[in-house]
Every structure is written in structure tokens, then in C-alpha cells.
Amino acid sequence: MDELLGKKIENYKIISVLGKGGMGVVYKAYDTKLERYVAIKMLSSQLFSKERFVERFKREAKNQAKLSHPNIVTVYGFIEYHGILGIVMEYIDGESLEKLIYRQRRVHLYDAVYVMKQILAGIGYAHAKGFIHRDIKPSNIIFNAEGVAKIMDFGISKSLFEKSFTKTGAKIGTIYYMSPEQIRGEELTHHTDIYSLGCTFYEMLVGKPPFDHESEYNVMDSHLKEAPPKVSRAIPGLPEQLDELIGKSLAKNPNDRYQTCEEYIAAIRELDNYIAALQEKFTSRIKPNPKRTKVYSIAGFSIFIVLAIALILFSYNQVDSLLKSKSLEHLKKYSIEKLFEKDDDAGIQFNQLKWLETGIDTKLNSVFFANNNLGIAVGDSGKIIITDNGGDEWRNINLPTKTTFHHCYISDNGITIVVGDNSTIIQSTDHLVTYNQLEVNADHSLFGVTFVDSRKGFIVGTKGLLLVTYDGGRNWEREALNTNELLYDITFLNSNNGFICGWNGTILNTTDGGLNWNTVEKFTTKYLKNLDFFNEKLGIAVGGGNEIFLTKNGGKSWSEIIVKQRGGIQSAKFVTEKLIILPGNRGELIISKNTGDNWSLFDTKTFMNFTDIEKTSNGNIFISAVNGRILRLQ
DSSP: OOEEEEEOTTTTTEEEEEEEETEEEEEEEETTTEEEEEEEEEGGGGOHHHHHHHHHHHHHHHHHHTTOTBBBEEEEEEEETTEEEEEEEEESSSSEEEHHHHHHOOOOOHHHHHHHHHHHHHHHHHHTTTTTOOOGGGGGGGEOOTTTTEEEEETTGGGOOOOOOOTTOOOOOHHOOOOOOHHTTOOOOTHHHHHHHHHHHHHHHHOOOOOOOOOOOHHHHHHHOOOOOOOHHHHTOOOTTHHHHHHHHHHHSSGGSSSSSHHHHHHHHHHHHHHHHHHHHHHHHHHOOOTSSSOOHHHHHHHHHHHHHHHHHOHHHHHHHHHHHHHHHHHHHEEGTTTTTTTTTTTOOOOOOEEEOOOSOOOOEEEESSSSOOOOEEEGGGGGEEEESSSSSSSEOOSOOOOOOOEEEOTTTTTTEEETTTOOOOEETTTTTTOEEEEOOOOOEEEEEEEESSSEEEEEEETEEEESSSSSEEEETTOOSSSSSEEEEEEESSSSSEEEEGGGGOOOEEESSSSEEEEEEOOOOSSSEEEEESSSSSSEEETTTTTTEEEETTTTTTTTEEEOOOOOOOOOOSSSSSOEEEBBBSSSSESSSSSSSSEEEEEEESSSEEEEEEOOOOOOOEEESSSSOOEEEE
16 A cells, blocks of 8 residues: 555545554554644455445444543544545554563563553553453554553454454464453453453563463463463562562453452552662662763672672662663662752752642643742643642632643733643633633644743744734734744743744744744754753753753754653753753653753652643742642752
8 A cells, every 4th residue: 555655635645654564554644634643544445345344444443532541542533545444543653662672672660560550541441431452462552752651553453353363364463462261252351451461561571471482372372271470580580579460460260350450550559669669778778979970881780789789688689670770771860869969069959859739630731830839730631720839739720621731821910821722822810710712713732832021922833823912911913934833832031032942843033022033043853842041041952752952052053962861851941050950751850960061860769751840939840740740849
């Protein structure tokens, strides 16, 4: 089906091939109506009886489209073109779990736990809606640029096969994860997904499936008759409670497995205390020099391991297991408690890390503070929360909308602006006690909002959109820009000098307060998500998943910073002239304490996807995240 490349099907222009398989081809396409990239899974109806296949395929596509969860790839629609059926899905520019395991050989315990919690959340949601995946495996799990795990092919591929999977020609890549009842061709329940999740968890930890035989028959026979090998024996240092946990999920009798994904998550959470205790004992006894940011050699790590054993009388295997994380091979990691201990150079000292209670559980995309006490955060499903006591308590603003909000602004004098999808602008003059929803005469997603004074503000969004207000947000006018790219962020160094960043490395600059904008020569072709300036010289830009650029001359030139963190970066903040914090999407903070000359990676001991960062004048740092979480550093 390569002849589809370059063609336009309905409103989708076919760009490239993402993958091929026995069922057909997955294409990357561009939606010309909504101006976004999508993935289209094209399957030839010649593989099946058309009358039976078309109706069943359409029904499955409709069913999958009903599943709306951050850990499930979204289905947008269904197309039929010259005898070819296709499902239009969310495009994920990322790496599959299968490739991650292959590249790293295995996944470290606390990374595997992080991934499993996300997968179980998505599968549990689907089960609650009455759907069974029936084909969970590492190749059907993909990570987006923010490090969020997404489940693909929900309910599609298995519905296209006959009930019996043991016949000649069954794919060996799938049988590694099949439940016993699936192999026997019995009626399936949600317990079969629990079994496949156990196989996937095992492979993440060990680097291969629990029953890894060359013969297809031997693999199936092992699923039916053999107990899984113990992970604690396969990888010395892994806790023995993993054997019981995975063993239960791989029980031959479905009724002996975890009965729900929520029960499975609860069992996995028991590992959190183990990991935290092990990390705490290790980091509390070994105090590396925070001034050194050079990566240790393997020999150096071995010395530290031996010292750790001698100092803390801890099990060698347990400490060795922690230190052999792929992430630790790239960057030194310190506990957040040691982050700013006696840090005279940075001029700031944090004494406490605290997760704030917000009262919501959906992803937060942005957080902003007007002063030390008054703040706002916004996110998915129309969620807006406000605090007036420095984050200790949050008030939920209940709006009659499920629109995703991307950015927000709040001021001392009551002006509040929230922007999001579907050209939505929420405007208020009394901190959202009352509000208006303003109209934009086009279908845009709005991503950035800023004010240069109490009345003049700007909004940026898709299709090169720039809006300006001169009356505190009551009315907005469109300003012409010499670009049609998606624009993510806008910031001003002073009342005249400002920058906009966006897709394909777009950078625009104004020196006259936004009356005219000039295109800055590109220094990257990837997207730029966020800009922050400390003064008229020092600035930082992040995007592209993990790109970092620094300017020390007011944006006239930018230098790329290479930091090998585990995941992507969504935002950046100058805390002081020397101290820069970049929240990562794996619970990490990328830190520079000398204006970007050197960088270190600090672990907050969580597995949270951070989305935005804000600072207040009293030195507090607020970091928004998924699941309605906000982290405060004091």
C-alpha cells in the first residue's frame, strides 16, 4: 500500500509509513482540517470476507473510540478508501516498550513500576467500560514525548482473528503473552489481560518473557503447565515479593489471579516503600560531591557499591540492583533533601518537598502565581483550581465544559485568563467568581497567555494565531504573523522585547511591544515548547522532547545543552540568575546551579510526569503534574 504515500484521503494527507505487519500498514498522516498529525491503521478487506469484516471492523472502531483515557491511544474516526479500511488514531511520536527493553536489555525496577501503574490504570479503565484488550504486549505500549505510557490496538487486532490461536501460522511474537485460556480457545474475560500484564511486567524486569522458548509448542505448553521462573533468581537483587506478585498475575486458573487492575496496582504499590527505603538508606549514607557533574565510570560505581555494603550492612544484591539502573549510568542522582544543602552560590535553600492536595485527579497542564499566595492551575477535562494561601488549599472552579485547558494567568487585581482547545478563552475580573467564555472566529487550540501590564496581554495558538488585548482581557484582536505554525509559548523580557516559540523550531521576536514580529533564524527543526528569561540577557528554551537551548545575549544566539535525562522536558524556570530548574516527565528535576554551564539530575523519588513550573517571590517553587498533583519546593 506504499502507493498511498503523498495522497489525500478525505482530509488526511498520507506522509510516511510508520510500520507494517500482517494486517496491513500504519501511516503517519496530516489532518488538514484540525492541523494535527495522526496515525492511520490501514487494513485490506481482502484478508477477510468483506461483508462480515467491514461491519465488525467498524463496530470495533466505534467501541475503541468510546475509550477516553490518558493511557490509551485515542481513536478519532474510521475511513474506507478503495477497498481499504482504516482507523484514524492519535499520533504518538515516541518509542515502544518493546524497543525500550531491546535497547536497555531490561528496565530498572522503579521504572518498571512506573510503567506498570500507567498501563494498569488504562486497562482497568477499559475493563470498567466492558472492554478486554486481549493482545497486551510490549510492542502495543508506546511512550509519548512526555513519557506517558499509551496502550495501542485496543480490541482491534484480536477481533480480526479466529477464536483458536493455536493453529499453524499464529504469530510467535504474540504467544509469549497469551493466557492459558487464550491458548485453549476458551471464552475470555478480563483475567486474560491480567495474565498478559504479568508477562509484560516480567519481561521489563528480566529482559525476556517468562516462557522464552524457540519452539512455539514449548511456549504454549509452558503457559499451560509450568510456573514462571522467579525474577529474584533471574536478576539477583530484585526483591522476593516480586516473585509472589508476578506469580499471582500468572496463575493458571483465572480466578487465582488479581481480580481487578486496581487490586494489581495495590499490590505493586507495596513495592514503593521498599524502593524508597532502599534509596533512602543508600543516599543517606553515601554523600557524593554535588560540584562534580561528570558521569562516573563503571569502575567508579563498583567502588561505591563496595563502600555501600561496608557502611550500611545492606544486601549486596539489593544495592547492586539499584546502581545498575540505566539511568544511573548517565547521570549522578541525589536525593531532593540534599539538593540545596548549604548552597550559598544559588542564593536559595529548599527545606521541604510536599505534594499538595488539589481535590482533582486529572492532568494539570499549567500553574501560575500572581504573588506568594494567589495561584491558579488548569488541566484536562475543564479543570481549574485556585489557591489564596500559597497552595495549602485549592478551590475547584466547576465549569460546564470538558475542554482541555493548556495555560492560565491570574493577577492581584482579579484578572484571570484561561485558554485551551476549541478556541476557548475563559475571562474573569474577580478570580473566577464570575466569568465569561469568549469567542474566537476559528477553530484553534490556544497554548500560551501572558500579560505585559495590567491591561495589555497576548495569546498564542495553532495556525500562527496571535491575539492581543488592551483592556485586561475583555476583548481580543487578532494580529497578523508571518507564520502558520503552531505556537506554544509567548514571554516578554520587558514591555517591548518579547519572544514566541512553536512548531518546527519557530522563534519570533518583537522589540516594539508586539506591534511587529520578526522571524528569528532557526536553531532547531524540532518544536520548542517553553521559554523563560531571567533578565534581558539570560534565557532558556526547551522542547522537542528533550532539547535545551540557552541564550546569554537576549536571544541573539542560542547554544544547545546536552543533558541525558530519562524522559522529555515540558518547561523551564530561572529560579535565580544561577539556578535553573527543568522538571522532567519521570519525576526528575534537571538542575543547573551555574547558569547552565553544568547540569545534574535530581530524583524526587516519584514517578510523576511533570508539566509546568512556577516560582514565587518568597522562594517557593510549584510544579504541576498528571493526576491532579502539584509539587511544592520550599
